[in-house]
Amino acid sequence: MRRPKLRHIGAALPRKEDLRFLTGHGRYVEDIEVPGALHACFVRSPHPHAKILSIETETAKIASGVIAIYTGKDLARWTTPLRMAPPIEGLRPVEMTTLPIDKVRFHGDPVACVIATSRYLAEDAAERVEVDYEPLPAVANLEQALLENAVKVDESLPSNLVSIQKYKTGDPEARKREAFKVVESEFHQGRMTHLPIETRGLAAVWDEGRQHLTVHIGNQVPHPYRSQVAARMRLSESQVTIVSPDVGGGFGQKIALYREELTVCAASRQLKRPVRWREDRMENLMAASHAREDSVRTRAAVTKEGRLLGLELEILEDFGAYCFYPANYLARVVAMILTGPYKLRDYAFEVKVALTNKCGNGPMRAPMAITSWVIEGTMDAIARELGLDPLEVRRLNMVETRELPYTMPTGEVIADITPRETLEAAVKAIDYAGFRKRQAAARKEGRHLGLGLCSVVESTTYGSKFYKAAGIPGSGHEAAWLRIEPGGAVNASVGLGATGQGYETAFAQVVADGLGVEPSQVRMQMGNTDVAPYGMGSRGARGGTAGGTAIFLAAREANEKVLAIAAQMLGFDSAEGLHLVDGRVEREILGERVKTDLTLAQVARTAYLDPTALPKGMAPGLDFSKTYDPPPMTYSNAAHACEVELDAETGALKILRYVVAEDCGTVLNPFVVEGQQHGAIAMGLSGALLEHMRYDEHGNNITGSLADYLVATSTDLPGFEVIPMHTPSRGNPVGIKGMAEGGVMGAIGVIACAVNDALSPFGVIADRQPLSPDYLRSLIRSAR
Amino acid sequence: MLDFELTVNGQRYPVRAEPRKLLSDVLREDCRLTGTHVGCEHGVCGACTVLVDGKPSRACLIYAVQMQGHEVTTIEAVAKDGKLSPLQQALHEVHGLQCGFCTAGIVMTFEAYLKENPRPSEAEVREVLSGNLCRCTGYHNIVKAIIRVADEGSDATA
Numbered sequence: 001m002r003r004p005k006l007r008h009i010g011a012a013l014p015r016k017e018d019l020r021f022l023t024g025h026g027r028y029v030e031d032i033e034v035p036g037a038l039h040a041c042f043v044r045s046p047h048p049h050a051k052i053l054s055i056e057t058e059t060a061k062i063a064s065g066v067i068a069i070y071t072g073k074d075l076a077r078w079t080t081p082l083r084m085a086p087p088i089e090g091l092r093p094v095e096m097t098t099l100p101i102d103k104v105r106f107h108g109d110p111v112a113c114v115i116a117t118s119r120y121l122a123e124d125a126a127e128r129v130e131v132d133y134e135p136l137p138a139v140a141n142l143e144q145a146l147l148e149n150a151v152k153v154d155e156s157l158p159s160n161l162v163s164i165q166k167y168k169t170g171d172p173e174a175r176k177r178e179a180f181k182v183v184e185s186e187f188h189q190g191r192m193t194h195l196p197i198e199t200r201g202l203a204a205v206w207d208e209g210r211q212h213l214t215v216h217i218g219n220q221v222p223h224p225y226r227s228q229v230a231a232r233m234r235l236s237e238s239q240v241t242i243v244s245p246d247v248g249g250g251f252g253q254k255i256a257l258y259r260e261e262l263t264v265c266a267a268s269r270q271l272k273r274p275v276r277w278r279e280d281r282m283e284n285l286m287a288a289s290h291a292r293e294d295s296v297r298t299r300a301a302v303t304k305e306g307r308l309l310g311l312e313l314e315i316l317e318d319f320g321a322y323c324f325y326p327a328n329y330l331a332r333v334v335a336m337i338l339t340g341p342y343k344l345r346d347y348a349f350e351v352k353v354a355l356t357n358k359c360g361n362g363p364m365r366a367p368m369a370i371t372s373w374v375i376e377g378t379m380d381a382i383a384r385e386l387g388l389d390p391l392e393v394r395r396l397n398m399v400e401t402r403e404l405p406y407t408m409p410t411g412e413v414i415a416d417i418t419p420r421e422t423l424e425a426a427v428k429a430i431d432y433a434g435f436r437k438r439q440a441a442a443r444k445e446g447r448h449l450g451l452g453l454c455s456v457v458e459s460t461t462y463g464s465k466f467y468k469a470a471g472i473p474g475s476g477h478e479a480a481w482l483r484i485e486p487g488g489a490v491n492a493s494v495g496l497g498a499t500g501q502g503y504e505t506a507f508a509q510v511v512a513d514g515l516g517v518e519p520s521q522v523r524m525q526m527g528n529t530d531v532a533p534y535g536m537g538s539r540g541a542r543g544g545t546a547g548g549t550a551i552f553l554a555a556r557e558a559n560e561k562v563l564a565i566a567a568q569m570l571g572f573d574s575a576e577g578l579h580l581v582d583g584r585v586e587r588e589i590l591g592e593r594v595k596t597d598l599t600l601a602q603v604a605r606t607a608y609l610d611p612t613a614l615p616k617g618m619a620p621g622l623d624f625s626k627t628y629d630p631p632p633m634t635y636s637n638a639a640h641a642c643e644v645e646l647d648a649e650t651g652a653l654k655i656l657r658y659v660v661a662e663d664c665g666t667v668l669n670p671f672v673v674e675g676q677q678h679g680a681i682a683m684g685l686s687g688a689l690l691e692h693m694r695y696d697e698h699g700n701n702i703t704g705s706l707a708d709y710l711v712a713t714s715t716d717l718p719g720f721e722v723i724p725m726h727t728p729s730r731g732n733p734v735g736i737k738g739m740a741e742g743g744v745m746g747a748i749g750v751i752a753c754a755v756n757d758a759l760s761p762f763g764v765i766a767d768r769q770p771l772s773p774d775y776l777r778s779l780i781r782s783a784r
Numbered sequence: 785m786l787d788f789e790l791t792v793n794g795q796r797y798p799v800r801a802e803p804r805k806l807l808s809d810v811l812r813e814d815c816r817l818t819g820t821h822v823g824c825e826h827g828v829c830g831a832c833t834v835l836v837d838g839k840p841s842r843a844c845l846i847y848a849v850q851m852q853g854h855e856v857t858t859i860e861a862v863a864k865d866g867k868l869s870p871l872q873q874a875l876h877e878v879h880g881l882q883c884g885f886c887t888a889g890i891v892m893t894f895e896a897y898l899k900e901n902p903r904p905s906e907a908e909v910r911e912v913l914s915g916n917l918c919r920c921t922g923y924h925n926i927v928k929a930i931i932r933v934a935d936e937g938s939d940a941t942a
Contacts, residue, residue, distance in 0.1 A: 014876050021884025022872040024819015024859035028885065031818035120802065197823040197831055197885045197919050248821065248885030249919050281824040500883030500920050671879040675921060679882060682922025706828035706917075713914035714923040719906075 003733060004559075004579075008512040008519050012670045015505040017498075020246075027245040029218050030278055034203045038067055040264050040277040041122035043112040043129045044287065045104035048138035048357040048699025049151070052103055052131060055112055060128035065121030069129065070267060071112045072099035078266040079232050082257075084323045086473050091163045094154060094323045098232070098262050103136070105153055105321035106357050107701045108287035113263050115275060138357040138699030142295065142318050145354040153321050153355040162319060163327040163353040167335070169409045170346030172301065175310025179301035185381040187374050188768040189748075191293035191318065191693040193285060194364050195711055196499075198248020200288055201278035202261050204268035213240045213265060218247035220254045220497040221537025226529045228257040233265060244527040250499035251683070252363040253289050255539055256324040282704045290693055291364030293318040294331060298378045301346075306382050306393040310346035313338055313374070317353045322360035326472065327353040330367040333459065336410045336470075337368060340375055340457035341419035341637065342397045347409035357699045363539065365683050366744035368459065373749035376454045377767075380753050384760075390753075391432060391453060394423065398455070411469075412459075416729045416737070417637040418663045419455050425661035425723050426453065426639035435643070443761065448646040449656075450758025454749035456638045460541035460664075460738030465632040477629035478546035479533035482511065482554040484562070484622035486608040488583070488601030490515065490522045492554070494547040495535015498526060501543055501676065501740070506668040510548050510734070514555025515562070516580025517600060533625060541740040542630075544668055549732045550628035557624045565603050568615045570596060634729060636737035638662040640681075640746035642718075646758040651777030653689065653755065660746060661723040665737030670724070673739060678720050680743025686712035687744070688751045688769045788852050792817065793861035803849050808832045810848035811858060819859040819888050823917070830916035833889035834858050840893045859888035862895060870933045871895060880929035882920030890916045894930055902937050904930070 020026050057069040075098035085093030099110055112129050116122035139145045139153055145160040153160055176182050202217035213235060219225050222242040230240045247254065260277060268275040279288065294317045301310040317331045328351060335349040379397070383390035398419055399406045405415035430451065439449045463476040482492040492511050496503060508522035515522075525531050535547070563575035566585045572578070577588040585598040604622055606613050611620035643656040660677060667673050690710040694703045703709045728735025748769070755766050755776070762783035768775060790797045790810070797815045806825075811817045811834070823831035825844045832843040835857035862869050868876065871894055881887045890913070897904070897912050904912070909930045913923060 015879065017884065018876045018881060019868075021881055021887050022868060022875060022891065023863045024817070024888050026819075026884050028818075028821070030812070030822070033816075120804065195919055196883075197829055197917060198821070198883070199823070247883060248823075249883045251919065281826060281829075502882070675879045675882055675925060678922035678924045679920045682924075683919070705826055706824050707826075711917060711919070713917065714910040714927065715914045717923055719927070720922065720924050 004513055006513050008509040009734065010667050010670065011509060013505055013509065013519060014671065015502045016508065017502060017504050028198055028248050029201050029203065029216050029245065032203060032216050032245065034205060034274045034276060037203055037274040037276045038115050038117060038271065039119040039122045040267060040275055041114045041119065041126045042110040042260055043114065043126045043131065045107060045109040045111055047104060047133055047135050048107045048140070049136040050104050050133035051136060052100065052111060053134055054132045056130040057112065059130065060114060060125045063125040063128055065117040066114060066125045067117065068115045068267065068271060069112055070263065072097055072101035075099045075263055075266055076101060078270065079262055080234065082232065084326060086326050088326060088328060090165045091326055091328050092157050094162065095156070096322050098259055106359050107699060108283070108359060110260055110287070113267065115267055115271065140695055140697055140699040141356060142316055142354055145356050153357055160355045161352060162323065162355050165328055165332060165351045166349070167410065168348040170310070172310035172312050172346045172348045175301040175346045176299070179309055180304040181302055181385060183300045183302060183378070183381050183385050185298045185378050186767045187296040187370060187377055189292045189294045189370050190691065190770055192291050192364060192687050192691045193693055193709070194251040194253035194289065194291065196249030196251055196253055199279045199281060199284040200254070200258065202264055203274060203276035204265040205274040206268040206272060208272045211239055213269065214243060215240065215265060216243045216245070217261065218254055219244040220250045220499055220539060222497050222527060222529050222532065223495050223534045224537055225257060229262070229265060232257065232262055233269065242529045244497050247497065247499040251365040252367070252539065254499065256289065256362060281706060285709050286701045286704055287359055289324065289362035290320055290359045291361055292369065294370050296370060296374050298374060300378050300382055302382050302386070304386065306386050306388045306396055308342060308344055308397050311344055313349040315351045318356050318358065319353050320358040320360040321355060324360050324362055329472070330361065330363055333368040334371045336412055337408070337457065337459050338371055338375055339408050340372065341399055341455050342375065343399050344409050358695055365680065366741035369684065369744045369748055372454050372456045372745040373752050376749045376753055380756060391427060394453065394455065398423070412633060414457060414635050416727070416731065417457060417635050418725065418727055419457065419637050419639070422637055422639035422661040422663055422725055423455050425725060426641040426659050429659045429661065429721065429723060430641040430643060430657060448648050448758045448761070450644045450646060450754040450756070452642050452750040452752065452754030452757060454640040454746045454753055456640065456742040456746040458541065458636050458739065458742030458745060459633055460636055461545035461630045461634040462540060462542065463630040463632045469632065475536055476546065477536065477627050478550045479535040479627045480547065480550035480554045481533050481625045482551065482558050484558060484600065484604045486604055488599065488604045490517055491525050492522060492551055493525045493532045494551050495532050496526065496538045496543050496547045499538065502669060502672040503543065506672050507548065507551050509668055510552050511555045514552045515559050517583045521583060541738040545634050545732060545736045545738040546628060546630050548668060548736050549630065549734055550626050552734050553628055554624045554626040557626065558622060561622060562600060562603050564615055564618065565607055566598055569598060569603065569606060631731045634731055634737055636664040636739050636742060638742050638746055640750040642750045642754050644754040644758055646755065646776065648780050651773030651780065653771065653776065655718040657721070658718045659721045659723065660743070661725050662739065663725045663727055664739035665726055665729040666735035667726055668736070674722050676740040677722055677743050680740055681720055681747045682712060682717055684744035684747025685717060685751060688748045688771055689716065690770055690772070692770050786849055788849055790815065790848065790851050790856060792856045793858060799848060801848055803847060805848050806844055807846040807848045807851055808843035811843060817858050817860050821885050821888055823886065828917070829886070830893065831886045831889040833892045833916065835892055835896055838896060840896045859891055862891055869895065870936060871898065871930070874929040874933040875926070878925050878929045878932065880921065880925040886916060886918045890926060898934060898937065903934055906931060
């Protein structure tokens with residue numbers, strides 16, 4: 001395909017979205033007024049694990065404002081259960097009802113839903129619902145989950161081990177025997193939650209006359225969500241509309257159809273009235289979706305020089321009580337892409353996922369977040385145990401540019417990435433060479449500095465071929481349409497779900513270059529399943545590559561038709577030498593561009609209102625639809641470097657500098673890319689330093705407020721120095737590689753490496769996150 | 785139910801609400817000013833920050849009925865005649881917001897703060913900003929916008 005000169009793609013345009021957000025005129029779910037709407041409140045289990053003996057609702061039903069109270073038995077009549085049974089080897093099929101009927105599985109599990117005339121009254125009445133429970137022993141951690149004769153979280157399974165996958169290529173056992181040393185490392189990541197500042201919520205509006213359900217909800221994947229709602233309500237997809245207006249953050253939490261949401265939809269249909277629900281922060285912390293909580297071990301067979309010969313990986317993940325996703329879905333990707341930029345042939349992994357009596361897990365910004373910490377931490381361990389420079393160990397093992405495309409031991413192919421370039425840039429920017437002197441000088445004063453390095457190879461965009469090969473049902477394609485209206489206005493859409501990524505701006509830039517108009521002339525129409533095409537939505541870092549390319553292809557097709565019509569209108573035989581630039585047709589004469597009098601608006605008027613003037617055989621109108629299925633996997637890369645100071649007396653950590661050199665291919669809008677990088681790093685650091693969803697030994701959640709679940713504030717985080725080093729991908733016509741999750745991966749890894757460097761005089765290793773002052777202080781104390 | 789009157793953005797609103805109804809809910813539901821967002825309802829996230837008699841206050845920690853006789857200012861009153869305030873403009877120009885949900889609280893906090901402290905250091909800005917949670921931006925560009933508007937303000941008066 002002929003690629004136009006990029007004039008708008010890559011420009012630092014402030015976002016179109018900002019004006020409404022800055023002035024208080026955004027339209028988040030709760031801002032949408034629904035006349036006559038009732039309010040839902042859920043009664044939740046105070047027990048981590050218990051049989052439901054009975055639910056007494058009579059007292060609550062007579063409370064002020066109460067319209068109805070529904071339990072799991074009611075919902076089972078009106079909705080179908082969720083069956084999670086993709087044909088993946090080693091993955092046990094599981095099923096859950098819309099609300100629990102026989103037993104609750106975690107502290108916060110919803111057991112009944114009160115519908116009342118206001119949120120206040122619904123909450124009052126919820127306190128009057130009497131549930132008779134018979135408490136059961138709970139599975140509070142992975143260790144308990146995997147005990148022989150462990151209590152079962154899900155009785156339909158033979159054990160709590162819901163998924164196990166093993167893989168081996170080459171002969172890692174033999175490499176261990178040949179090795180100069182086998183270096184063993186451990187990595188333990190705490191349980192976290194996404195914490196969008198806007199909690200979950202929806203307004204379900206059942207139209208009895210049309211037999212149609214409209215769901216206003218902040219959601220990342222409107223069309224797949226619609227499919228889920230329709231299937232579980234026994235409706236067709238033409239009976240459900242999802243309207244996802246402005247969304248106050250998602251980070252992976254707003255993908256799944258949650259049980260509360262389905263309950264609210266069913267209640268609206270039963271009552272033939274609109275019903276809305278907004279969870280409070282305690283519900284969001286305890287019962288929305290959790291993430292992470294992995295225990296990882298590596299065994300690296302290495303030569304005396306630190307060259308990696310073979311690697312074994314074990315991952316054990318605590319998935320919580322319910323599977324809203326296939327249980328292998330998150331941890332498996334870590335195993336698939338673990339080696340990142342490093343060369344390796346002989347590799348084996350075992351990935352185990354277990355159920356416990358906790359809130360269910362889901363993908364959180366960088367579901368594979370732990371990857372870079374594990375491989376870079378392994379590199380540091382090799383350096384430490386062999387007395388080598390950690391940078392030299394990385395250089396020794398890293399793939400050379402001339403060796404690309406390189407096939408990882410799992411068969412994943414990395415191409416068009418620049419890990420050596422970004423690593424060297426980060427090393428230079430942070431003054432790695434000068435650091436050791438500064439570190440030594442500081443130590444003499446009793447100050448403990450540390451420097452970490454972390455290279456990231458980010459799997460951004462999963463094509464359908466990847467899913468097929470991994471045995472995961474679903475598609476990686478994205479869809480777009482573009483319409484030039486009779487007056488020349490340009491409307492366009494993709495099937496993504498915006499949660500702050502600036503699509504309305506960045507994709508307007510893509511359309512601008514693909515079609516030949518100004519970005520200000522383009523309006524993106526998204527977030528409504530009746531308007532947008534069926535796309536797979538926003539998850540991973542696929543928006544730019546999958547969505548951006550789909551809309552670019554639609555814009556190119558539009559450009560072709562517009563110029564064909566223009567040629568006819570100007571009296572030329574062909575469109576050769578014609579260009580559309582900022583909405584005006586230009587003609588190339590002897591290499592010079594000459595403006596004509598013809599505008600896009602005139603061409604559009606002809607296309608719609610004077611079809612007999614169109615070239616022979618051409619259909620009227622300017623309406624284009626495209627789908628795009630990206631290559632199996634698109635990778636981008638970055639190198640993070642950070643310098644910390646650790647207070648050995650208190651365990652407090654201060655980040656002195658944070659540098660990231662990044663290559664994410666063609667940048668659609670540098671503001672957006674840099675903002676995504678900042679946000680991803682912040683989420684990574686927040687998780688690595690502070691965030692910890694805690695359960696006590698009996699399975700009680702003890703993190704029900706923001707005073708207990710700590711997230712990074714502006715005083716916890718440093719300023720970020722971003723070094724753009726973008727080189728285009730050859731995998732798609734715009735050259736996009738995608739980004740927005742790698743920052744999480746890099747931050748988690750680099751901070752751990754820096755802390756361990758600072759801890760080196762004490763001879764202790766931090767292999768656990770969060771790296772809280774308590775934990776670091778306990779490590780230092782154990783060393784003395 | 786109680787009948788009372790609130791003054792919000794210089795305008796009077798007659799309100800009929802339970803005494804326990806939060807200011808944040810009354811602003812959003814009864815005054816139909818939905819720019820004030822509710823993020824945690826326990827005073828930590830700062831998304832619902834409004835000005836009460838010019839001072840930043842958490843609308844989720846105040847009962848609306850307590851606001852009789854006080855002046856409440858919300859995000860809707862910051863831009864004048866469609867023109868962004870210098871702080872709003874700076875946030876726009878340096879990409880100091882992403883999903884936008886926490887933005888109103890941050891704008892209200894610093895509209896008030898910058899009046900009292902026109903030339904804050906970065907450390908001071910970060911200290912004050914630590915009362916507002918933002919999950920998208922990592923705070924970097926918010927800090928940058930506030931410093932920029934402070935610098936511009938001081939240049940203009942110099």
